[in-house]
Amino acid sequence: SSHVFGYSEPNQRRWARHHGHCAGKTQSPIAITTSRTMAIHMPAVDMIGYHNLLPYPLKMLNNGHTVSISIPKVNVSEVGEDFLPYIRGAKLPGEFELEGLHFHWGDKNNRGSEHVINDIRYTMEMHIVHRNKKYATIGEALNHPDGAAVLGFFFNLDEDEGPGLVTINRHLHLIADANQEATLNVTFSLSSLISGVDVDKFYTYKGSLTTPPCSEAVTWILFPDPIPISPKQISRFRQLSDTQDGALVDNFRALQPVGNRRIFARTG
Ligand code: SG4
């Protein structure tokens, strides 16, 4: 069934048995090499409401595959239309509202990210998932090629830790075991998580969810300018447990064929 997938090589090869889309022709993640991308003029990504504090209370879940932060449903008539972060611009077909965010990381510093940029696999990759506003639910959105947009950010091991991950890091011990959920007693802004990143430079391409059901519904936007993460911060992610009581590490999918897809680059 849909929730029993794993990241071991044999397990990944079995994903398509129960989730046919996982064997599709426009899957993610992929390796991106700058010389094989097409540099074009396109608008920057407009990140509206990224400076706002996320709706309260935030829930943080260890679902056995990742640490997932979900955004509570808010009443737009109470908080105002531009309260919930959303994105537009780049080559996005419309406006995409924040759904949640999660991470992919490794057991060793030289792996963890799902996308590989110019042969570099980063220590961690963060995905900020958005749903096309024309669809009412993420479930419905994932049935359409223009259903979702995911912003991908990369983390690089550094002695100086960035300010952004501190709140998330401080709560990870509360969700040490699979299926544990914590309600955060504080909130934060998306801007704080990505502060310092040069968001004018990115790659964008059409792909899929990187986990079952591998829906080919995602416009990916990847920012290669990495965010610093300290050894202490990454070690807290590596201390989490998966559903088999093993270490929750190396939760990244194998690279998928690019095929005849175009990868566009905005060079700033
Ligand atoms: C993780 O399993 C998240 O927990 C899922 O989030 C997410 O699915 C899935 O990864 C795939 O997302 O950006 N890596 S990815 O392609 O966001 C979705 C939830 O299930 C739909 C909330």
Ligand code: ZN
């Ligand atoms: Zn992801």
